[in-house]
Amino acid sequence: MSAAFVVGVLVAAGVFLLLRPGLLRVVLGFVLLGHAVNVVLLAAGGLGRRTAALEEVGPDTADPLPQAFVLTAIVITFGITIHLLGLLRRGAGGPTSGADPTGGGSGTESTDETDDTDTGGDDTGGNGTVGRRR
Amino acid sequence: MSGLLLIPVVGPLLVAGVLLALPGRTRLHRVGALATMAVVLVTGLVLLVRTSGGALTVLRVGGWPGPIAISLAADAFSALLVTVTALVVLCCLVSAVGSGDDRRPYFLPLVLVLSAGASGAFLTTDLFNLFVLIEVMLVPSYVLLSLAGGAGRGGAGRVYVATNLLGSTLLLAGVALVYGTTGVVGLGDLAGAARDEPTVAVACGVVLLALGVKSALVPLHDWLPRTYPVASPVVVALFSGLLTKVGLYAVIRIYAVVYGGDPAYHWLLGAVALLSMVVGVLGAVGEDSMRRILTFHMVSQLGYVLLGLALFTAAGLAAAVYYLAQYILVKAALFLCAAAVRTGRGTDRLDGSGGLAGQRPALALAFAGAALSLAGLPPFSGFLAKFLLLRATAETGAWLAMTVAVLVSLVTLLSMLKIWSALFTGDPPASSTVAKRIGPNLVGPPLVLAGLSLAAGLAAQPLLVVADTAAAGLRDPAGYVRAVTGR
Secondary structure, eight states: OHHHHHHHHHHHHHHHHHTSSSHHHHHHHHHHHHHHHHHHHHHHTOTTOOBOTTSOOOTTBOOHHHHHHHHHHHHHHHHHHHHHHHHHHHHHHSOOTTOOTTSOOSSOOOSSSTTOOOOOTTHHHHHHHHHHHO | OGGGGGHHHHHHHHHHHHHHHSTTOHHHHHHHHHHHHHHHHHHHHHHHHHHTTSOOEEEEETTOOGGGSEEEEEOHHHHHHHHHHHHHHHHHHHHHHHHTGGGSTTHHHHHHHHHHHHHHHHHBOBHHHHHHHHHHHHHHHHHHHHHSOOTTHHHHHHHHHHHHHHHHHHHHHHHHHHHHHHSOOBTTTTTTHHHHOHHHHHHHHHHHHHHHHHTTOTTSOTHHHHHGGGSOHHHHHHHHHHHHHHHHHHHHHHHHHTSTTOGGGHHHHHHHHHHHHHHHHHHHHTOOBHHHHHHHHHHHHHHHHHHHHHHOSHHHHHHHHHHHHHHHHHHHHHHHHHHHHHHHHSOOBTTSOOOHHHHOHHHHHHHHHHHHHHHTOTTSHHHHHHHHHHHHHHHHTOHHHHHHHHHHHHHHHHHHHHHIIIIISSOOOOGGGOOSOOOHHHHHHHHHHHHHHHHHHHSOHHHHHHHHHHHHHHHSTHHHHHHHHTO
């Protein structure tokens, strides 16, 4: 029950952050969603079973498999979070021209490489966040 | 001999590690990457020959027992896809030499990791390793997408990463739910579980939803045409051959094994398939660059493969497997043509002037072959694939699906003719706009791939045998389950 509650709160907070403008909030939202999924994985192994897995096997022995899953998932989420933060930082350094904040129009043209104008909606938002932070 | 299964997964990873430790030596990187992919291709062919009779090759890494072991298994379907994707990667690497993509730092090691992840996802037998290997494949793709793109790649890169991260989170949650409801994640242990237990069906539905995001099925397709066209055409060719196809492969495998082809969901798959076909092909009509048009057609063509799965008859599944294999080749050929056009002209937009057919007859030939195959005209493989699929559809009496499939092919042909008339016919542009020469290593790969499409259409028998074996394995997964679980 407590696991379900924790997952619910984490997912709600994560989705809220994902829907906010600004890439930094999106990154934090994904971090929270990742945590929520990790709790789901742990709960899938049964939270009531608390005895260490390497001692004798009984009904209370913890299931080691979900723990291994969570460990793997944490590593992957961590790596991708770093990559997202790197994208955020590079976006903060570069110019924002040519980006279409609505994320829609493919008809607008920029100077060279003209076929690449259809960008995501969070471009200016991301820079705005970093700007405020400074 | 089951150690062969490690080569497509571990080989490229090891070589990528070595190449990363030796930066800046372009020639060494090229030789290393090409040799590795050639070895993977040969391995795939050997596996294909061994499995084409219906036999399976299974490997439990380290000899661990049952549910703990990381196990890899090749049946005809997996082996076919490993072979085809290795071939596509090889062709893309040759094209990357011509277009200059592979001189960007880390390009070749990243491609090798991408290929390792894709091969691993085709060979793995449990859901959690599927998640891990899809991540192995996606992480280099995040970098590749923004490495060689044009303006706007930052924003598209963020959309791409965010969408795929959401999909991965969903996939992991689905795996957790499957583990929570059944206590196993191995496909063999889960065989038929979703058909018998509604809770498992829901948990597995979350996995399929996540895979639907990754394979860009309508209504989850919106990220694909937004993000792919900003990458360099060679990278898009790689992505089109590997990324979405892994998602589709996993959908087919999971539906066949875990759901046991449960007829209760055929209408849903059929609806998604028809929607994907129509939305993708109509989206392409309004686009004005080669990469954008081809990217929308990816969505549409995936619908055809899914239609074969939705029928879930022996003929339908065989058609789906044949369709998927030949489509990967054809689409890579088209994107590599786009790479050649873009290298030669500096852009692949359609409003520049044409005349490429006179200047580059070999490139025009490659494009014409691949485009006709995509639209489904004889004697190319696309015709045979569509014919098999339509025949299977007619057998089940799904006339609506048949009508939609034929109409969508016509509109596909329209799009291909649009590219042809804009870029290949007409007067060549003024000499100042011809930026670079289109070398043989840019024309060769698409020509080879288009030739293979022709060969797969004219001498289809070996491929059809493999497709039939794969379809039999999907329709009755008992043999796969027995081999994977070892019981």
